[in-house]
Amino acid sequence: MQYLANDDPEVARIIQGEEARMENTLDLIAAENHAPRSIFEAQGSIFSTKAAEGYPGRRFHAGCRYADELERLAIHRAEKLFGAGHANLQPHSGVSANLAVYFSVLAAGDRILAMKLSHGGHLSHGDPASVTSQCFYFRHYGLDLQTERIDYEAVRAMAEAFKPRMIIAGASSYPRLIDYPLMADIAQSVSAYLLVDMAHIAGLVAAGVVPSPVPHADFVTFTTYKTLKGGRGGVILCKRAHAAKISKTIFPGAQGTPSLNLLAAKAVCLKLAMGSGFKQEQRKILANAAAFAAGFENKGYRIVSGGTDNHLVLVDLRAKGLTGDVAEKTLEAVGIVVNRNVIPGDPEKPDVASGIRIGSPGVTARGMGEVEVAQIVALMDSAMINRGKGDVLDSVSREVADLCRRFPIYRD
Ligand code: DSN
Numbered sequence: 001m002q003y004l005a006n007d008d009p010e011v012a013r014i015i016q017g018e019e020a021r022m023e024n025t026l027d028l029i030a031a032e033n034h035a036p037r038s039i040f041e042a043q044g045s046i047f048s049t050k051a052a053e054g055y056p057g058r059r060f061h062a063g064c065r066y067a068d069e070l071e072r073l074a075i076h077r078a079e080k081l082f083g084a085g086h087a088n089l090q091p092h093s094g095v096s097a098n099l100a101v102y103f104s105v106l107a108a109g110d111r112i113l114a115m116k117l118s119h120g121g122h123l124s125h126g127d128p129a130s131v132t133s134q135c136f137y138f139r140h141y142g143l144d145l146q147t148e149r150i151d152y153e154a155v156r157a158m159a160e161a162f163k164p165r166m167i168i169a170g171a172s173s174y175p176r177l178i179d180y181p182l183m184a185d186i187a188q189s190v191s192a193y194l195l196v197d198m199a200h201i202a203g204l205v206a207a208g209v210v211p212s213p214v215p216h217a218d219f220v221t222f223t224t225y226k227t228l229k230g231g232r233g234g235v236i237l238c239k240r241a242h243a244a245k246i247s248k249t250i251f252p253g254a255q256g257t258p259s260l261n262l263l264a265a266k267a268v269c270l271k272l273a274m275g276s277g278f279k280q281e282q283r284k285i286l287a288n289a290a291a292f293a294a295g296f297e298n299k300g301y302r303i304v305s306g307g308t309d310n311h312l313v314l315v316d317l318r319a320k321g322l323t324g325d326v327a328e329k330t331l332e333a334v335g336i337v338v339n340r341n342v343i344p345g346d347p348e349k350p351d352v353a354s355g356i357r358i359g360s361p362g363v364t365a366r367g368m369g370e371v372e373v374a375q376i377v378a379l380m381d382s383a384m385i386n387r388g389k390g391d392v393l394d395s396v397s398r399e400v401a402d403l404c405r406r407f408p409i410y411r412d
Pocket of ligand 1: 030
């Protein structure tokens with residue numbers, strides 16, 4: 001970073017601080033991962049300044065020879081990796097991708113049925129706090145509070161009564177697989193489009209270690225920086241029949257020039273996701289998540305839905321007399337980064353919450369396995385139970401630091 005250190009030492013110092021923070025803490029945020037350095041080289045490349053409104057071969061700026069080559073390559077990789085009819089890699093984020101899908105085939109005010117945020121959905125699926133709820137008329141389905149799994153018969157009954165034009169499947173804190181053929185059947189029975197937001201699990205889907213929604217959905221959206229291990233940004237996959245509408249809604253409808261540097265990073269992560277090492281790592285993400293669930297259960301915590309089928313675990317802290325916000329702060333102080341999370345039917349407000357969400361991608365990317373996960377669970381339990389006891393917390397911090405040293409994110 002010699003140019004940055006020269007032009008802006010203050011920002012350089014902040015970035016170096018973040019690099020050290022990341023290297024010296026265990027990242028258990030389920031929406032995060034550690035991208036390889038090649039992703040940062042692509043993101044920081046000369047493409048940052050290229051204007052390229054439009055699509056390959058149809059730009060509104062000259063000088064797009066390499067921009068076209070890059071975008072064509074990225075599209076080809078996305079379509080091949082996920083077996084999709086069409087891919088658009090221009091969305092700046094997952095929310096932009098979802099908004100573009102809504103506006104591509106719906107009119108403002110149309111009905112959409114989606115999973116509620118407090119049961120694991122996403123803000124952009126029509127939560128009252130999101131602009132999406134002002135543009136469309138949403139209703140939300142939830143989980144069966146006994147099984148803490150999607151109640152598909154309730155979804156069907158709501159779809160029949162509400163008659164939505166679109167149904168959304170996909171979540172940000174649901175630890176179970178979603179039955180896409182069944183969701184597609186429900187959508188077809190009421191003539192609704194099916195959108196699957198697979199942002200959290202895109203890497204698992206790319207590796208083929210969980211079922212793919214692509215054959216069943218009209219639209220699939222995702223971000224590239226979570227399990228997929230790339231950088232920030234959104235992607236839309238759709239059936240060929242919807243390609244022209246998606247293209248038009250993204251540009252000129254909702255965005256101007258694409259971030260070609262981010263598009264380059266998306267292309268890189270899609271290539272890396274085709275390798276055998278990636279598949280192995282995604283399998284380990286599943287095994288490590290299962291180990292987190294089993295570890296916390298053995299220590300007397302309740303695991304929402306009784307376990308996990310993917311990369312995340314929701315731990316209900318109530319039996320231990322803890323709230324999510326206290327756990328989050330206690331753990332961050334010893335170098336373990338998680339987020340507080342509401343559990344289905346949570347009596348607490350979201351900023352307090354009764355649970356924590358734990359994701360396994362970050363520690364898996366460091367090369368950790370089930371032995372280290374068992375150690376991390378013991379450290380987390382010890383810190384949470386002994387909060388306020390300085391000597392115990394100091395000892396946990398030392399063990400966390402030692403784990404981070406033994407399993408560096410970046411070896412150079
Ligand atoms: N959707 C947010 C999360 O799951 O934490 C981040 O993109």
